[in-house]
Amino acid sequence: MSLVIFFTLLKIAFSADADLPNDAPKLAAKLGFGWNLGNALESCSDSNSASETSWGNPATTQALIDAVKKAGFNTVRIPSAWSGYIENTTTYKIKDSWLKRVSEVVNYTIKNDMYAILNIHWDGGWLEENPTFDKQKEVNAKQKALWTQIATYFEGYDEHLLFAGTNEVRKDYGTPSDENIEVQNSYLQTFVDAVRATGGNNKIRNLVVQGYNTNIEHTVNYLRIPSDNATHRLLVEIHFYDPYDFAGEGNSQNYLWGKSYANSGHVSSWGQESWVDEAFGMLKKNFVDKQYPVILGEYGAVHRTHLSGDDLVQHTAARKYYLNYVTQAALTNGVVPYYWDNGGTGDNGFGLIDRNNYSQAFPDDIKAITSAKR
Ligand SMILES: *[C@@H]1O[C@H](CO)[C@@H](O)[C@H](O)[C@H]1NC(C)=O
Ligand SMILES: *[C@@H]1O[C@H](CO)[C@@H](O)[C@H](O)[C@H]1NC(C)=O
Ligand SMILES: *[C@@H]1O[C@H](CO)[C@@H](O)[C@H](O)[C@H]1NC(C)=O
Ligand SMILES: *[C@@H]1O[C@H](CO)[C@@H](O)[C@H](O)[C@H]1NC(C)=O
Numbered sequence: 001m002s003l004v005i006f007f008t009l010l011k012i013a014f015s016a017d018a019d020l021p022n023d024a025p026k027l028a029a030k031l032g033f034g035w036n037l038g039n040a041l042e043s044c045s046d047s048n049s050a051s052e053t054s055w056g057n058p059a060t061t062q063a064l065i066d067a068v069k070k071a072g073f074n075t076v077r078i079p080s081a082w083s084g085y086i087e088n089t090t091t092y093k094i095k096d097s098w099l100k101r102v103s104e105v106v107n108y109t110i111k112n113d114m115y116a117i118l119n120i121h122w123d124g125g126w127l128e129e130n131p132t133f134d135k136q137k138e139v140n141a142k143q144k145a146l147w148t149q150i151a152t153y154f155e156g157y158d159e160h161l162l163f164a165g166t167n168e169v170r171k172d173y174g175t176p177s178d179e180n181i182e183v184q185n186s187y188l189q190t191f192v193d194a195v196r197a198t199g200g201n202n203k204i205r206n207l208v209v210q211g212y213n214t215n216i217e218h219t220v221n222y223l224r225i226p227s228d229n230a231t232h233r234l235l236v237e238i239h240f241y242d243p244y245d246f247a248g249e250g251n252s253q254n255y256l257w258g259k260s261y262a263n264s265g266h267v268s269s270w271g272q273e274s275w276v277d278e279a280f281g282m283l284k285k286n287f288v289d290k291q292y293p294v295i296l297g298e299y300g301a302v303h304r305t306h307l308s309g310d311d312l313v314q315h316t317a318a319r320k321y322y323l324n325y326v327t328q329a330a331l332t333n334g335v336v337p338y339y340w341d342n343g344g345t346g347d348n349g350f351g352l353i354d355r356n357n358y359s360q361a362f363p364d365d366i367k368a369i370t371s372a373k374r
Pocket of ligand 3: 193196197
């Protein structure tokens with residue numbers, strides 16, 4: 001072999017293309033059912049005393065992620081806090097110990113041949129709650145500093161690791177103003193630019209950008225995809241808890257969902273099957289069909305174990321139907337679903353897997369998700 005050929009082969013073997021052969025559409029096709037490691041690494045407090053256990057879950061272990069894999073999931077979203085793990089508020093230097101701990105958890109997934117999505121989550125709100133001109137400069141400086149460090153630390157990881165720039169950035173829960181959209185978009189552009197600038201694998205790593213408040217309609221109406229030098233390496237993220245009085249408000253009277261219960265008096269006035277179909281259909285038309293895969297980064301429904309008798313029986317059936325229906329609508333429209341598991345397996349919890357003994361707290365609900373057809 002000539003030296004020229006040898007060095008050419010060597011270059012290919014060690015290039016980013018070898019580690020990350022799949023662009024976003026191809027990678028999305030490899031992502032199966034997703035699961036959120038919720039209320040864990042994103043736990044934080046107002047003071048600088050963050051800890052991954054401060055929201056009540058035990059520290060994450062390899063055994064937990066093994067149980068997630070065994071349950072049928074092949075990708076894990078890892079919401080993460082950073083602000084409470086900074087050692088210098090001028091440079092925003094992240095503590096080495098925290099980067100190491102996050103990488104340990106990322107490794108639990110990758111060792112299982114699963115895919116991981118790492119983000120900057122709520123994180124006390126500095127990024128999430130400030131899409132306004134008065135905060136734009138300060139937030140972008142911090143966003144750039146954090147993503148530069150995170151991306152640098154994880155640069156050597158192959159395509160099993162994706163980064164997601166933000167979580168649910170919003171001013172409030174209403175319709176965004178032009179200002180809100182412009183500033184939110186700048187937070188995404190800063191993320192993409194900061195990651196790409198660290199070079200190596202990060203030049204083409206698949207990155208996830210979020211619509212305003214991860215709301216489907218706002219995403220369809222307002223998301224401006226950041227400019228990116230890499231081709232087809234961006235995914236779009238939305239979340240879905242509609243109708244919230246069923247999915248998220250455990251104490252509301254609307255504990256049933258779907259056509260079987262339409263006349264029960266316990267079904268929300270909106271957000272039923274036709275809305276699910278319409279919402280996910282919009283994502284397919286506006287993004288998936290245009291080479292921007294979409295992840296449903298969070299969805300789920302609380303389990304109201306305070307109910308009893310027939311109410312509980314019907315609620316349990318409705319919840320299974322909802323989880324299956326939403327998962328199926330996502331898959332049918334090319335959207336990758338990530339169930340929101342916050343570890344809470346008691347009343348009004350989203351947990352599916354017990355974080356202490358790794359058993360399946362609600363095996364039927366897990367099956368409702370993983371029996372949807374790809
Ligand atoms: C933080 O970084 C700045 C800029 O490098 C430096 O001047 C300052 O001393 C650092 N502060 C601490 C607490 O280390
Ligand atoms: C994570 O895995 C990488 C690649 O195998 C390894 O280099 C690194 O030391 C691991 N990190 C930790 C904290 O175990
Ligand atoms: C993207 O490409 C343009 C033109 O080649 C270059 O000027 C710019 O610095 C690149 N941006 C990044 C983030 O690498
Ligand atoms: C796991 O813990 C839960 C809650 O304490 C308990 O109900 C369940 O039986 C345990 N499962 C196993 C397999 O130990």
